[in-house]
Structures are given as structure tokens and as C-alpha cells.
Amino acid sequence: PGRAHCAAVGDMLARAHLATRDYDRRQPNLRGLAWWNETAPAVLPHLDESQAALLRAELAYQNHVAAGSAYAALPRGAVHADLFRDNVMFAGTPEQPELTGFFDFYFAGVDSWLFDLAVTLNDWAVDLPSGATDAPRTRALLDAYQAVRPLTDAERRLLPAMLRAGALRFWISRLWDFYLPRSAALLTPHDPRHFERVLRQRVAAPLALP
Template sequence: MSVYTPVTREQLERYLQQYSVGQLIDFQGIEAGVENTNYFVTTTAGEFVLTLVESVSSEQLPFILNYIEHLTQHGVACAKPIHLNDGGLSGQLNDRPAVLMSRLAGSPLHHPNDQQASIIGLTLARMHRLSEQLSDAQPVHIQQWCAELGTTLLPHLEEEEQQTLQYHLQDATQILWDSLPNGPVHADLFPDNALFDGDRLCGLIDFYHSCSAPYLYDLCVTLNAWCYDESTAQYDFNKALLILDSYQSVRPLNTAEQRSFSSMLQVAAMRFWLSRLRDIHFRKEGEVVTRKDPNGKLQLLRLLSENQRLQMAS
């Protein structure tokens, strides 16, 4: 569980007065998440999730929350931001940007089955189609982000890890980034950010990595997250094909995306390896903090380098 910013009952009661959500009954920290502080909140009006946003600034939130609203307005199941009484989508609590969301039914996945994987491929493609209607705001240059963070981390790595990082940073420069279709993306669609009731998708959560980036990058993040088991170091290539086929039934990859597919899978693995290394070597202090083992993503990166079975997109 990650709780960087503790909240008292009195503070929460005072904050909720800005909403039309009734009176506070109970609240508790959520045993999930890495970068933000989250609480389940129960009021006389229903069930909600409160997020104190630690990972992005208040200036970035309008982009993220408007993106979520655009998706929900067009039928994509997502946790909906609750409007404040003044119409805003976020407030301030304990010097942090605060967002109150509807609490969805369903549970996060730990071992997604083929049907759930197929549904997520379709959903992701629909999201990217809807993103085409939005302006290309808040861009994140993934290659540059990796290069800058990688430079700061390099002295903390073993020699073999340094060589792996330098190789993949160089390989990422071969992608024709400017030729790839891009727009607002989730960028963190791991199975624990998709709530299911059986094989029914109840909704997507945790959009706080959202940015404008290549749709291919978002797809590759999702493929790695849903198809690679860190505990066994196995990649389920059949499941990856299901996701990819479902995705392309709605939004086929163009030629530039096909050519960059294998390299982008590795970029997606590298990006999360680097962020986990950052959390280890440049720790952010918090009351209760969850940190994930970076070696899982390093193993994935090496597997993708050695195995070309997912080049079927090209």
C-alpha cells in the first residue's frame, strides 16, 4: 500500500463539503498503487475513491480528467470524476491535488484469461479511436524521458545492466517517432487497472500516467503487462496475439507502426524498468510505500531482445 499523505477524518469531512456526496460514513487506505495516495470513501450518497495525486502536478490534471470524461461520454467504462459544487474536477487536500471518483464494481485482475485479454484489446483500440478526436496536448517524448532518467541511473547500475540500458537507449533512437500516430493514451494499462466481474469489464482506473504519446507505445505497454508473468519469466505469446488481433479489428496498425512494433515492445519494458529503478534509488518518502522489483522488467527486456515471436505485426 502507498500512503504518502495521511488524511484524518476531520480533514476529509471538511474536504467533502465541496461536493454533493452526503455525509462521510467511513474511509480507509487502499492496499494498491505505487505513486499516489488512495482511499476508499463511503458516504450517505454512495461509494467513492479519493486520490491525493503525488505523481503529477495540478496543471496536468485537467488534461487527464478531461480525457477520462471524453472516454466515459462515448461509452468506455471508466471511473468517473465527481464534480465539485463549483463545477471543477479536482480540489486541494493537505497541499495535494485531490480527485474524487466513482467507485467501480469488479476486482483487479491478477491472472487475466483469454476472454478478458481480448476485451482489453478491443477497449484499448476504441480508446485510441476516441483519442483521435482530441487535441494532441501534454505530449511526453518517451525516448527522451528514458534517456534523461537512464543517464541519472547509470552510475547506480552494475556493468552488465549499464550495457543493457545503453544498448536499448540507442535502439530506441531508430524508431521513427514522428511518423507514429499519437494522441492521449492511458500509458499504464496493467491488469490491476482494469476491474472485471468475471469476463465483464466494469471499468478502467488510474489514468495518472496519461499523456499524449504514440498509440503503439500504449499498446505495447498493455501487451507486456497482460502477457508477461514476472514470477515465472514467461511471455504468453498466444494471449498477446489475441490482444493484438482484437485491437486490430478496430484499429489496424499502419506501416510505420508495424515496422516499429518489436522495438516499441522493448521501449515499453525499458520505461517501466527505469521507473522501478528510480523508485529504488531515488526514494520518495511516505507513510506506507509500495515499491516493485525492477528485475522483473529487466528480465522482460532481455527476453524481448532475444525472442522475436511478436514480430508478427510487421
């Protein structure tokens, strides 16, 4: 995707978050922290020493973050929780894309809006081979999002942690799908190493907001 695509996604994601402010259903994110804690022991035996150390350390870090006051202050509401590039439709041209819809709300639930934003950034604004941050696409998506819904102070502080959380969530789920597949005719496991790379990049080079 280009910067124009990322800007359109950031704008619409912020509008979607604001539109859920009065939504009174409270289904939790079923692939949130509780699921990570429950699933990690099942995938750990399939990892090498370096991978296992990373998974244990990051899970401990995310539990620590979730117990803090800044995390408790994050705005919350209904989230998509899986807004990857293959879950967004565009019309128009590459230079002037027109966003026509989000779809695949299978993993939708209630969580922090910042986590939803982080999951989105981790797909739309990374270099796929390395997992590194793509700065221009990151800025385009964040600027468009904040033009609609500026981040709170707590969100700005915790964005690096939530980017790590988003990478951890999909690393664990892809490990689970890869090593412990369920019977599902349409399930094609993704390579879990991609989100391992994204997580390592997010730990090594935290995103700094101006």
C-alpha cells in the same frame, strides 16, 4: 489473466484510442524518451556491468528509432501509458469476464498509440516469472485490438521496438523508485528486475506478426 480478459482489454484500448482522435489537449507523455534520457544517468551507478551495458545499448537504440521516419509516421493521441492488470476492473466470471472500466490515468498523456499497446502487452501477455511472451494471450489481445483499429504498416514494423521501449520505460522508472525513492506515504517500490527480464526477452525474441 486469461485470453478472454486480454481480448476485452485489447478491444477497449482500441476504442479508447479512436475516441481521442478529436482530443485537442497536448500534454506529452511525462515518462517518455526525454525522461528516460534524463533519468538513466542517475540510476546507472546502481547497476552491475551487464545491466549498465543493457541500459546504455537500449537507450541508444530507442533514440535511434525515435529519429526515424517510421516512428514519425506512427498514429498518436491520448494514451493511458500504464494499463497494467491492476488498473482494469472486471465483473462476470473468469470464463466470461465483463470489462467494467480502466482507471489510474496518472501517467496519461500524448504519445504513439503503439507505445500504449506495447505497454499493455508487456503486462497482460507475459509470463511473470520469466518475462517471456505468452503467445496465446498476446494473440488474443492483438486480434481484439486490430478488429477495432488495424495497425498501420509503420506500426507493424515498429511493434518489436515499442515492446522494447515499454519494457525500458518501466525498468528505468522502477530502478529510479527503488534506488532513489521519494517521500511518499503510498509509494511501494516494485522489484526492477522484472522489467529487466522483460526487456531482455523482447531483445532476444522479437515478436513477429503474421
